[in-house]
Amino acid sequence: MTEGGHRLSQTKTFIFMDDKEDFLYKETTEKIIKCFYKVFDVLGSGFLESVYEKALLIEMKVCG
Amino acid sequence: MLSEKSLIFLEQLMKCSGPSGFEIETAAVFRKYISQFTAKVHTDVTGNTIGILNEKSDFKVMLAGHYDEIGFQVVMISDEGLLYIRNVGGIDKVTVPGTEVEILTEKGKIHGVIGKKPIHLTEEKDRGQAVEIKNLWIDIGVENKKEAEKIVRIGDPVAVKPNYTRMGKNRIVSKGMDDKIGAFVVAEILRELSTRKINVGVYGVGTVQEELGLRGATTSAFGIAPNVGFAIDVGFATDTPDIEKKTLGCISLGKGPILSRSADDNPVIAKILRSTAKKKNIKIQEKAGYRASGGTDTAVIQLTRGGVATSLVGIPNRYMHTPVEMCDLRDVEGAIKLITETIMSLKPGQTFIPGID
Incomplete structure (x- = not known):
């Protein structure tokens, strides 16, 4: 049994844990993560990294 | 038996x-054994070994037991000829000092020991503290770097020295029980099914790199494109004094394989497994899954292509991710029988849609 789980579930667990904590640039971090999830929800998995990079850039511009 | x-x-x-x-x-030992009774065996590019029964059937059942184990890798050789290491998979650093290991070099296995500064010389404040893996090293009995470099190369993998032992009436203990015991169950199911007439195609897989994030199951499941997938992996036994039953349930060695119900387990397959257990009088232990999803190959097999009807069958295990992982042969036999009989009851074309089938 893997101790870490696979990458995606690890990322999510990490974010949930941080919900309770205070850290630097909390609001900006949350905004960025929100954009990341929005992009992932729309595109799903399987594209090249550059596609996500471009989509994330567009999403971040939209969100200010 | x-x-x-x-x-x-x-x-x-x-x-x-x-x-x-x-x-x-x-992989070589697994391949050699299953070659005796499967018509076709192949190892794919990531290292997964797949034994196939009844290949002509379009309805495919995949079995996955990961045959990788946690270990280390050599990262640096010091002037004294000592080998610095990093972990491969979730090693508990508390269990590392005092371990005998073998380094898998190009020319064969080399014996090594992971020592530690004697307690007499350890400062009061550091006593009882676990040493970080990066501050430990392997001693292979050489006198300097030059001598070490003739034997070992940077990147060589390291595993705990084999220590398989039978204990008591039914217990077995070994390093790497997680999850070579699962690969063993896969092989034995293939052996048993090879003596029977089966309606469905069966793809028994020894998967690789599970401990690094379920990697081998991801590629092998994509290649096979199964309708149904069973992952066989160790599960926490909670029958030792230091494990909290209120968060993990009551799981004992010897009381049968663990059937969990988490998001990774298809509800229709879950029902079939339990009714087979009842019909064939196989003892099982119920569990909610130690988290809502993930942790075993089941998670990635389920998400292959358009989705696969999966279930996890757990072998209760004590001392997981230490060099002395313990299981009970009765649970192993139960898992083999349960999955074999469940596969016998499946029909080609059968569907597993929650709430409908």
């Missing part, structure tokens, strides 16, 4: 060393 021949294979498998990404020895 497991035959003498099966027990010999079990011992051979446990005595292999194959940390994640370097499973060559374990």
Whole structure:
């Protein structure tokens, strides 16, 4: 049994844990993560990294 | 009961060393054994070994037991000829000092020990503290860097020295029980099904790199494109004094394989497994899954292509991710029987849609 789980579930667990904590640039971090999830929800998995990079850039511009 | 021949294979498998990404020895033993009774066996480019029964059937059942184990890798050789290491998979640093290991070099296995500064010389404040893995090293008995470099190369994988032992009436203990015991169950199901007439195609897989994030199951499941998938992996036994039952339930060694119900387990398959257990009088232990999803190959097999009806069958295990992982042969036999009989009851074309089937 893997101790870490696979990458995606690890990322999510990490974010949930941080919900309770205070850290630097909390609001900006949350905004960025929100954009990341929005992009992932729309595109799903399987594209090249550059596609996500471009989509994330567009999403971040939209969100200010 | 497991035959003498099966027990010999079990011992051979446990005595292999194959940390994640370097499973060559374990794969060879697995491949040789299943080749005796499967029409077709192949190892794919990531190292997964797949034994196939009834290939002509379009309805495919995949079995996955990961044959990689946790271990280390050599990262640096010091002037004194000592080998610095990093972990491969979720090693508990508390269990590392005092371990005997073998380094898998190009020319063969080399014996090594992971020592530690004597307690007499450890400062009061550091006593009882676990040493970080980066501050530990392997001693291979050489006198300097030059001598070490003749034997070992940077990147060589390292595994705990084989220590398979039978204990008591039914217990077995070994390093790498997680999850070579699952690969053993896969092989034994293939052996049993090869003596029967089956309606469905069966793809028994020894998967690689599970401990690094379920990697081998991801590629092998994509290649096979199964309708149904069973992952066989160790699950926490909670029958030792230090494990909280209120968060993990009551799971004991010897009381049967664990059937969980988490998001990874298809509800229709879950029902079929439980009714088979009842019909065939196989003891099982119920569990909610130690988290809502993930942790075993089941999670990625389920998400293959358009989705697969999966279930996890757990072998209760004490002392997971230490060099002395313990299981009970009765649970192993139960898992083999349960999955074999469940596969016998499946019909080609059967569907597993929650709430409908």
